[in-house]
Amino acid sequence: MKNSIKVERAKKNMTQATLADLAKVSRQTINAMELGKYVPSTVLALRLAKIFEVEVSEIFMLEDVDWE
Amino acid sequence: MKLQYLFPNKYKKFGWILLIPSVIFGCMNLFLEYEPDFFDFNVPTIFVDKVFGNGHFFGLVENNIFNEILGVFVIISSLIVAFSREKLEDEYISKIRLESLVWAVYLNYAILIISFLFLFDMTFFWVMIFNMFTIILFFIIRFHWQIYSLKKASENEE
Numbered sequence: 001m002k003n004s005i006k007v008e009r010a011k012k013n014m015t016q017a018t019l020a021d022l023a024k025v026s027r028q029t030i031n032a033m034e035l036g037k038y039v040p041s042t043v044l045a046l047r048l049a050k051i052f053e054v055e056v057s058e059i060f061m062l063e064d065v066d067w068e
Numbered sequence: 069m070k071l072q073y074l075f076p077n078k079y080k081k082f083g084w085i086l087l088i089p090s091v092i093f094g095c096m097n098l099f100l101e102y103e104p105d106f107f108d109f110n111v112p113t114i115f116v117d118k119v120f121g122n123g124h125f126f127g128l129v130e131n132n133i134f135n136e137i138l139g140v141f142v143i144i145s146s147l148i149v150a151f152s153r154e155k156l157e158d159e160y161i162s163k164i165r166l167e168s169l170v171w172a173v174y175l176n177y178a179i180l181i182i183s184f185l186f187l188f189d190m191t192f193f194w195v196m197i198f199n200m201f202t203i204i205l206f207f208i209i210r211f212h213w214q215i216y217s218l219k220k221a222s223e224n225e226e
Contacts, residue, residue, distance in 0.1 A: 016222065028215070029160035031222035041159050 002061045006034045008052040022051050075152040083148030090141040097135050098197070107134040139200075146204045154215070164214050172207035 009019055016034075020027045023044065032038035040048070049056040075083075096102040109131065116127040154161050176199070183195040 024156075025158040026154075026156045026161065027222045028218040029158050032160055032218065038160050038163070044159060 001039055001066055002036070002063055003033060004059055004061075005030070005048065008048075008054065008059060009034075012052065019048075019051065023047050073151070074157065075148055077153045077155055077157075079148050080152035083145045083152060086141060086145035087149055090138055090145055094135075094138045094142055097138055103132040103134050107132050107137070109133050142201055143204075146201065146208060150204055150208050150211070161215070164218075165211060168207050168211040168214060171210055172203055175206050176203040 005019075009016070014022075016027050016030045020030045023030070024047070025044065029038065029040075029044075033040055045056050045060060049059060052059065093102075110128045111131050111133060113127060113129050115123055115125055116129060117123045179202070180195075180199055183192055183199075187195055
């Protein structure tokens with residue numbers, strides 16, 4: 001799964017630390033998601049969407065490998 | 069979502085304070101056979117095992133209880149250290165927790181299989197003593213190492 005957390009974060013001019021605080025997760029979690037190392041839970045995905053004021057599907061995108 | 073099966077974060081420090089001296093004294097007890105006399109007691113036992121003759125259930129045996137105390141301390145404190153919540157126990161940390169636990173079980177039994185096959189008599193007995201504690205120890209090392217390296221990695225990013 002791809003995500004555009006880094007892009008959305010840049011649009012809002014947020015650091016990883018600020019986003020981590022808002023989403024109530026650790027900075028490591030934000031970093032791991034941006035690097036594609038961690039796929040968040042639905043709850044966290046919804047929280048991020050709310051923070052960025054966009055739809056979940058605008059931040060997270062399925063890739064072909066997700067169907068395998 | 070709070071995980072109910074973890075200790076509160078504030079217990080962790082207490083766990084470390086208890087664990088470190090217990091491990092040091094435990095090693096002294098094992099390797100140097102350090103057993104202070106004032107720990108000699110007659111203690112109740114479930115099964116009295118006699119070298120000559122038959123054993124029987126329930127009774128008293130004379131024993132130095134220093135190693136029993138240390139063993140219990142090491143187990144309890146390492147459980148607290150291992151299963152206290154992190155300051156921010158989010159879903160990713162929980163995932164690392166689970167992964168580390170699986171990894172520790174694999175490593176522990178891999179070592180046990182090798183010891184089964186290639187170590188005998190007293191040497192195997194020594195491995196068994198350590199094997200009582202290694203699973204939780206491997207978990208603690210692996211879990212904290214992972215958290216530490218992630219922290220370092222995320223500090224480089226901005």
